[in-house]
Amino acid sequence: MSCDADVSLDAWLADLAEAGLVRAVVSAPDPVLAGEGAEVDPTDPAVIGLAADLVATMRVSPGCVGLAAPQIGVSARVFAVDVTGHPKTVTSHGTFVLCNATVVSASRWRPGREGCMSVPDLTGDVKRASRVVVEGVLPGTGESVRLTTDGFEARALQHEIDHCAGLLFLDRVAGAHALYQRKVYL
Amino acid sequence: MEELAITVIGQDRPGIVADVAEVLAGLGANLTDSTMTRLRGHFAMTLVCTGPAAADVEAALDELAARSRLVATVRSVGPEESTAPTGEPYVLSVHGADRLGIVAAVTRVVADAGGNITDLTTRLAGPLYVLVAEVELPPGSAEATEQRLTEAAAGLGVDVVLRRAESDVL
Numbered sequence: 001m002s003c004d005a006d007v008s009l010d011a012w013l014a015d016l017a018e019a020g021l022v023r024a025v026v027s028a029p030d031p032v033l034a035g036e037g038a039e040v041d042p043t044d045p046a047v048i049g050l051a052a053d054l055v056a057t058m059r060v061s062p063g064c065v066g067l068a069a070p071q072i073g074v075s076a077r078v079f080a081v082d083v084t085g086h087p088k089t090v091t092s093h094g095t096f097v098l099c100n101a102t103v104v105s106a107s108r109w110r111p112g113r114e115g116c117m118s119v120p121d122l123t124g125d126v127k128r129a130s131r132v133v134v135e136g137v138l139p140g141t142g143e144s145v146r147l148t149t150d151g152f153e154a155r156a157l158q159h160e161i162d163h164c165a166g167l168l169f170l171d172r173v174a175g176a177h178a179l180y181q182r183k184v185y186l
Numbered sequence: 187m188e189e190l191a192i193t194v195i196g197q198d199r200p201g202i203v204a205d206v207a208e209v210l211a212g213l214g215a216n217l218t219d220s221t222m223t224r225l226r227g228h229f230a231m232t233l234v235c236t237g238p239a240a241a242d243v244e245a246a247l248d249e250l251a252a253r254s255r256l257v258a259t260v261r262s263v264g265p266e267e268s269t270a271p272t273g274e275p276y277v278l279s280v281h282g283a284d285r286l287g288i289v290a291a292v293t294r295v296v297a298d299a300g301g302n303i304t305d306l307t308t309r310l311a312g313p314l315y316v317l318v319a320e321v322e323l324p325p326g327s328a329e330a331t332e333q334r335l336t337e338a339a340a341g342l343g344v345d346v347v348l349r350r351a352e353s354d355v356l
Binding site: 063064065086088112114115116117123152155159160177180181 | 223269304320352353355
């Protein structure tokens with residue numbers, strides 16, 4: 001694991017997921033998705049509850065590898081990520097929730113086609129850094145962490161940090177011909 | 187709801203989209219899906235809208251077209267039918283020296299395989315011809331289709347790549 005603090009799923013996070021409520025995921029054009037999320041106090045019980053709800057909601061959503069507070073209607077800079085088991089995952093830090101996270105360095109930009117639970121009918125080509133360093137704060141303890149990651153987890157982190165800033169993948173789509181109807185063939 | 191299919195094409199200049207969209211908005215037409223792009227020196231708009239009667243849109247666009255040297259068509263196309271995917275998503279890329287029949291030969295292979303093209307762009311850049319298409323292929327047919335595409339491409343002297351259009355929901 002390439003981070004300064006252990007942010008992998010520990011007993012506390014497992015309890016958190018159990019304690020969380022499954023919340024409805026909001027879809028664009030809900031204005032909460034377009035607003036910049038507020039910075040939070042990670043030790044605030046409401047923020048800890050929000051983190052629990054994010055993990056619980058992520059867990060019950062098939063294929064969901066990340067969920068940000070605005071996606072459950074809360075304009076706050078908190079998100080959950082878990083890319084464990086995804087075929088494109090290289091480095092994985094397991095399940096974790098970060099507050100007030102920022103990308104402090106980004107490199108090796110790669111295109112990729114992204115979709116979003118909050119934009120269910122579209123996908124788009126978006127360039128993302130395949131190596132990032134992200135700094136944030138853990139809910140509960142308020143401990144500052146610095147993660148270095150790559151590949152799919154890096155993409156997921158950038159996508160969720162964007163949500164916290166009121167940005168959707170639609171804001172970063174590579175061009176007028178890089179937006180597609182989402183194809184879900186069952 | 188009844189939908190109108192509208193095409194507008196004319197020599198490219200700033201303001202074509204604004205002019206056409208303004209006419210449509212003035213008639214209460216709700217613009218839904220559209221693609222608008224420059225093809226060589228022409229600007230081409232293909233769009234679907236709902237709301238007004240075809241005759242009213244045609245009259246208003248004819249007036250704009252006469253002033254702006256555009257060619258516009260308006261057709262009523264009935265209500266939207268289901269556009270559920272009919273197969274697995276792939277991206278088809280073809281490029282090589284320009285020659286007659288590349289699009290015909292390549293798309294025939296796709297059609298014969300039961301594939302559905304949902305988006306296609308071609309560009310001629312000097313001697314280079316490029317085709318990129320979004321294709322839905324019947325499950326399990328990609329390998330055989332790719333083989334037939336490779337054969338067709340060899341006959342045309344062009345290169346072809348068929349790759350899965352993967353998208354990740356984050």
